[in-house]
Amino acid sequence: MAVFWKTGDVGGYWNHNTAYHGWILRTAQRDDVRDVLDVGCGDGLLLQRLAPHVTTAVGIEPDAKTIARARTRLHDAGNVSLQCTSFTAFDPGAARFDLIIFVATLHHMELQPTLEKAAALLRPGGHLMVVGLAANRAPIDWILSVAALPFARIGSLLHRETDDIGVPTAEPRESLTVIRQKSGEVLPGRKIRRGLYYRYLLNWDKPIETAGSAPQ
Template sequence: MENYWNHNTAFHNELVADAKLRGGRVLDIGCGDGLLLQRLAPIAQGVVGIDPDLKAISLAQKRLAATANVSFVNDDFLAMPVPPPEERFATIICVATLHHMELRKALQHMGEFLAPGGRLLVIGLAEDKTFMDLLISGLYLVPIRIMDRMHGGMKDPAVRIAAPKESIGEIRQAAVEVLPGASIRRRFYYRYCLRWSKR
C-alpha cells in the first residue's frame, strides 16, 4: 500500500522520533489504515493498533501483513479494560481521534494505559469557538494552502471523520484537570499537540 501526505501524516516523523526515545510497546488509538503503525514498527518492541472501524483495521492488516511485531484490536478504545501493569505502554499516540470520543473519559483512560515513565502524544482537532480561534485559523489559511500544493495535495484514506466539538481552551482545561502537567499548544494544519508524561 502507498504512502501519502495529509494534515495528520505531516506529524508522523516527530511522533515516531518521540516514541523511539523510549522504545517498548506503543499503542496507536485510531490507527486507521496503519500508515503510522508501519512507521512505528521498526523502532518499537511491539505496536498495537486499535480502531472501531472494521474496514480500517482490514486495510491496516493488509498493509502490515509481513510485520511480525504489530497486532490489531477492532474495538472502541473506551470499552477496553485497563491492561495489567506488565502490559501497559511506553507510548500512546492518538492522531485525529480524540474528538471522536468523550474528552475527559478518553484522557483518563489513556493515562491508565500508560506505564510509569510513559508518554501520551495527541495530535488533535479543535473547534473554532472564539474570535481568537477564528483569527488564528484565518491567518493559517494561505500558508497551509501553499504547503498542501508543495506536497502534491491532500490524500486522505477512506476512514470515518467527525467534526470536533471542543475548543482548544476547553481541551486544555480538561487536560489540566485529568492529566496534571499536560502541555497543549497549537500547531500548523489546524491541529494541536498534547503531550503528557506519566510519573
C-alpha cells in the same frame, strides 16, 4: 521529517495528520519506548512507520473496513497487532504502554474519560501524544485559522496532499480552551500548543513513581 519514512514506506501519503508523524516518531525512537498503542490507527500508516523502532505496537480501530485495510498494509509486520474495537471497550489486560498515540481521533471520543483511561494504561514515565482537532468557538480561534490558511495551502501543494483517505471522520466538539482546561485537570503538567495544519499538539509524560510517592 520525511527522513523517517522514505525507505520501505509502502502506500505512504501526506495530509494534515501525517504531517505530524515525524513528531511522534522522534519520541518512538527513544530508548525508553518499547510498547506502543495507536488509538484509532486508521489504515495503519503510522504503525507501519513505528514498527521498525519499537518492540511491540498495538493498533485499535472501531471501523471494520478501515482496520481491514490496516491488516493488509501490516501483514508482514510481526510485532504489530490489530484489534477492531473502540478505546472504551479496549481491554489490554495487564499490558501497559510506553507510548500512547491519538492522531485525529480524540475528538471522536469523550474527552475526560478517554484521557483518564490513556493515563492509566501508560507505564510510569510513559508518553501520551495527541494530534488533535478543536472546534473554532472564540474569535481568536477563527483569526488564527484564517491566518494559517495560506501556509497550510502551500504545505498541501508542496506535499501533494491526499485529502480523503477513506476513513470515518467527525467534526470536533470542544474548543481548544475547553481542551486546555480539561486536559490540564486530568494530566497535570501536560504541554499543548497549536500546530500549523489546523491541529493542536498535546504531549504528557506520566510521572515516575518514587519511594514514598502515591501510585500514579
